[in-house]
Amino acid sequence: MTEGVETPAEFAVGCSVRLRVEGNQELSGEIFAVDPTYKVVVLKTLGADADLPDIAILNMDSVTEIVEATPRKTAPSEDSDQLPEVDPKRGIQREARAVRLAQQDAQRIGVGVSRRGQAVYDAISKTLPCHWDSKTIVVLDEVAISEPYEVSSCRNLHDSDSPLLERVRLVMNSELVVR
Incomplete structure (x- = not known):
């Protein structure tokens, strides 16, 4: 200058x-x-x-x-370029929502699981609610998928025959063959 x-x-x-x-x-x-x-x-x-x-x-x-x-041309207080007021309550709500969504995202990631385990979880969770229980994938609290995350690793958590077990196996066969 x-x-x-x-x-x-x-x-x-x-x-x-x-x-x-x-x-x-x-x-x-x-x-x-x-x-x-x-x-x-x-x-x-x-x-x-x-x-x-x-x-x-x-x-x-x-x-x-x-x-x-x-x-x-105008004094700063009259200027239309002034930033809008920020509602602190709304900011706190947005932050809480972002934290909640980040925690939900984190719960979808298996800790200490293989890539295949995470791939199976991701495939199943597209259509069926599931969660991690240590290294086991639990689908609708009825079906468990344990390591090595093969179709043969699926089992009912209850004694009853559940059509959900067949659905999980079908999803695993169709989704994971593509990978």
Whole structure:
């Protein structure tokens, strides 16, 4: 940037500027953010899509000339670019939901199981609710699939004959042959 000028007033957030940068390229837009510590200015420019602006992140040292600068037209409190208020309760709810979903995702991953075991679990869980009980896959609390996670490893957890056992075997045969 021009010598002797650290952070010019033209780099105030909201100002419209036309800058010349190294390589004699000109950029026009609105100052969106400035960080004098890292010598960075963020310029909001017109994008190819009229509804979405482009963002240019510039090192202040690359600015060779401030060709034109216009101060912001409105006071910051009146500016339409102000960030909306954040509802803390809604943020807490979103965080709780994200944590709950992450915990559910984590429960779907078997600890210390083989790739085949995880593949069987993933195939079964597409159509039937199941969970891990140590290294055993439990389907609807009726069928257990133990290591080595073959069709022959499926068994009923109750004495009764369950059509679910045949369904699990069918899913294993059809889903895992493809893999």
